[in-house]
Amino acid sequence: MVTRLLALNLFLCTVSVTCAAQKTSDSTVIDKFIATQAAKEKGEEPEGIRKVMTGDLDHDGLADTAVLYTIEAQNGSNNYIQYLAVFRATKRGLVYAARQSVGGKNRREAELISISEGLINLDTMDYGPKDPSCCPSIKGQTSYVLVGRALKEKHRRAGKGG
Numbered sequence: 001m002v003t004r005l006l007a008l009n010l011f012l013c014t015v016s017v018t019c020a021a022q023k024t025s026d027s028t029v030i031d032k033f034i035a036t037q038a039a040k041e042k043g044e045e046p047e048g049i050r051k052v053m054t055g056d057l058d059h060d061g062l063a064d065t066a067v068l069y070t071i072e073a074q075n076g077s078n079n080y081i082q083y084l085a086v087f088r089a090t091k092r093g094l095v096y097a098a099r100q101s102v103g104g105k106n107r108r109e110a111e112l113i114s115i116s117e118g119l120i121n122l123d124t125m126d127y128g129p130k131d132p133s134c135c136p137s138i139k140g141q142t143s144y145v146l147v148g149r150a151l152k153e154k155h156r157r158a159g160k161g162g
């Protein structure tokens with residue numbers, strides 16, 4: 001039975017595009033990085049909300065990868081923190097470059113929108129004075145730039161609600 005399942009698995013792998021070597025190794029780098037961080041924080045990454053985008057962030061002509069992800073339930077709490085991480089494209093595959101917390105509970109919500117001209121662009125929702133933890137209401141935008149081994153917030157514009 002085990003042998004048969006293994007054979008089936010191998011067959012599915014050979015016909016599936018998800019087995020393309022390059023894709024697998026890139027996502028493995030990201031998976032490992034986030035899993036290691038989640039373990040350090042004694043939290044976990046919720047499934048299905050990680051967002052990945054590519055674009056050149058260190059001006060070498062190769063498309064790097066930016067990942068916005070969440071780690072939640074630190075030490076069993078109901079907290080969550082959003083992080084932005086950048087992985088540089090190299091001949092050996094993706095290599096971690098920098099990470100920065102960009103949002104979280106009672107701070108703001110961030111959404112990865114685009115990469116343009118070396119900037120990682122995020123839409124944000126900030127908390128108004130009366131907003132509950134669940135529901136920040138002030139729309140804004142911000143950008144991050146890779147400077148050496150750090151992500152720096154470049155500029156932010158907060159709207160007036162709605």
Ligand SMILES: [Ca+2]
Nearest residue numbers: 056057058062
């Ligand atoms: Ca690059």
